[in-house]
Amino acid sequence: MDRVISAWLTLLLGFLQLAKLSANVEGDALNALKSNLADPNNVLQSWDPTLVNPCMWLHVTCNSENSVTRVDLGNANLSGTLVTQLGVLSNLQYLELYSNNITGTIPDELGNLNNLVSLDLYLNNLNGGIPDKLGNLAKLRFLRLNNNTLTGTIPVTLTNIGSLQVLDLSNNNLTGDIPVNGSFSLFTPISFANNPRLKALPVTPPPPVSPNLFGPKLTF
Amino acid sequence: MASSMRILFNGRVLGIFMLWLLLNGSFSFAVESDINCLKSIKASLEDPSDILSFSWDFSNATEGFICSFLGIECWHPFENRVLNIKLADLGLKGQFPRGVANCTSLTGLDLSSNNLSGSIPVDVDHLIPYITSLDLSSNSFSGQIPTNISNCTFLNVLKLDHNKFSGQIPPQLGQLSRIKTFNVTNNRLSGPVPNFTSTNNTIGPDSYANNPGLCGFSGKICKKGKMTN
Numbered sequence: 001m002d003r004v005i006s007a008w009l010t011l012l013l014g015f016l017q018l019a020k021l022s023a024n025v026e027g028d029a030l031n032a033l034k035s036n037l038a039d040p041n042n043v044l045q046s047w048d049p050t051l052v053n054p055c056m057w058l059h060v061t062c063n064s065e066n067s068v069t070r071v072d073l074g075n076a077n078l079s080g081t082l083v084t085q086l087g088v089l090s091n092l093q094y095l096e097l098y099s100n101n102i103t104g105t106i107p108d109e110l111g112n113l114n115n116l117v118s119l120d121l122y123l124n125n126l127n128g129g130i131p132d133k134l135g136n137l138a139k140l141r142f143l144r145l146n147n148n149t150l151t152g153t154i155p156v157t158l159t160n161i162g163s164l165q166v167l168d169l170s171n172n173n174l175t176g177d178i179p180v181n182g183s184f185s186l187f188t189p190i191s192f193a194n195n196p197r198l199k200a201l202p203v204t205p206p207p208p209v210s211p212n213l214f215g216p217k218l219t220f
Numbered sequence: 221m222a223s224s225m226r227i228l229f230n231g232r233v234l235g236i237f238m239l240w241l242l243l244n245g246s247f248s249f250a251v252e253s254d255i256n257c258l259k260s261i262k263a264s265l266e267d268p269s270d271i272l273s274f275s276w277d278f279s280n281a282t283e284g285f286i287c288s289f290l291g292i293e294c295w296h297p298f299e300n301r302v303l304n305i306k307l308a309d310l311g312l313k314g315q316f317p318r319g320v321a322n323c324t325s326l327t328g329l330d331l332s333s334n335n336l337s338g339s340i341p342v343d344v345d346h347l348i349p350y351i352t353s354l355d356l357s358s359n360s361f362s363g364q365i366p367t368n369i370s371n372c373t374f375l376n377v378l379k380l381d382h383n384k385f386s387g388q389i390p391p392q393l394g395q396l397s398r399i400k401t402f403n404v405t406n407n408r409l410s411g412p413v414p415n416f417t418s419t420n421n422t423i424g425p426d427s428y429a430n431n432p433g434l435c436g437f438s439g440k441i442c443k444k445g446k447m448t449n
Contacts, residue, residue, distance in 0.1 A: 190295075
């Protein structure tokens with residue numbers, strides 16, 4: 001009986017330690033992001049790495065198991081770069097980093113975020129290519145990378161994401177062909193507009209107005 | 221000399237000031253086409269239950285305010301650019317709202333299960349060139365299905381079932397390379413059905429049922445030179 005009790009106790013304590021550890025892993029990952037970002041508006045002021053988990057941090061949302069599900073830092077005047085550690089946030093569903101001044105590349109490791117539903121990196125200064133590994137995001141519904149300076153081709157792996165509903169790659173510097181198979185059957189020239197070196201999709205007839213996104217509209 | 225130069229200088233300053241005013245004025249009064257699109261739709265449809273009147277409030281125009289309107293899905297949360305319009309089952313009356321043309325980034329239009337009538341505009345391809353999903357089912361639309369729908373090359377889903385469409389289904393619809401779902405059941409269509417060349421579509425006899433005059437499927441052979449209604 002003693003042995004059974006001590007076995008269960010060990011198991012319980014071990015589990016608690018593990019739980020604490022995994023929560024720290026997520027906090028560490030977000031803290032790495034904070035270290036890589038310049039934050040003139042102090043939106044990350046509450047990000048205290050000494051806390052047991054990041055769930056009390058502003059702009060961070062956790063689930064009932066204290067695992068991060070949302071990071072909401074849109075329009076926060078942030079600059080700097082993204083970090084590979086973001087890939088450990090295994091329960092992350094919403095990564096909202098849009099409308100900042102973030103530079104550098106999109107980490108391949110974002111392709112590890114199996115539960116990601118929304119990846120919004122639009123309106124930044126990201127360069128480099130769209131990682132092929134993003135094709136692994138099997139639950140992705142929103143992929144908005146528009147208005148950056150992304151180069152390279154559109155990964156064909158993205159056509160495998162059956163859940164993809166909204167794709168915006170407009171206003172970048174992508175090259176090559178636009179896939180039309182798989183999930184990309186749903187996407188029109190709107191999703192790819194203003195990529196001067198991208199091979200345009202045929203449209204019959206020519207559209208009435210070519211949308212000039214985020215540009216001034218002059219009327220007389 | 222000095223005074224004339226002063227006049228010239230003032231003129232230029234005035235000119236620059238007016239240009240600045242014009243540019244600023246244009247920015248603040250800029251025609252946001254998607255807002256006009258929704259205003260036009262609201263104006264052209266009868267809304268007996270006042271559902272649109274309630275939700276579509278244009279009085280406090282902030283960036284992305286239309287994105288929280290009933291039935292409106294935007295491309296981005298804080299930008300007035302409409303992705304999808306979904307107004308099913310709202311008791312709406314009237315004709316196909318031509319104002320959708322001003323929603324220049326529209327990909328989805330669902331007006332199903334309302335009391336809409338009249339015909340689909342023959343220039344529908346100019347109104348919604350990027351449409352991927354068009355659902356007009358369960359209304360009282362009539363007339364012919366316009367040939368120009370075949371120019372809506374990005375159509376994946378076309379549902380026109382449960383209406384009063386008549387005449388022949390334009391054979392050109394068969395060229396829609398992305399079409400997956402096509403449903404014209406329960407209309408008054410006649411003549412041969414199109415030959416759809418797209419792959420992975422689910423178009424079959426179930427797409428055409430309850431159109432007594434339709435032929436060319438399920439063993440219904442089209443009789444030469446005979447158009448039945």
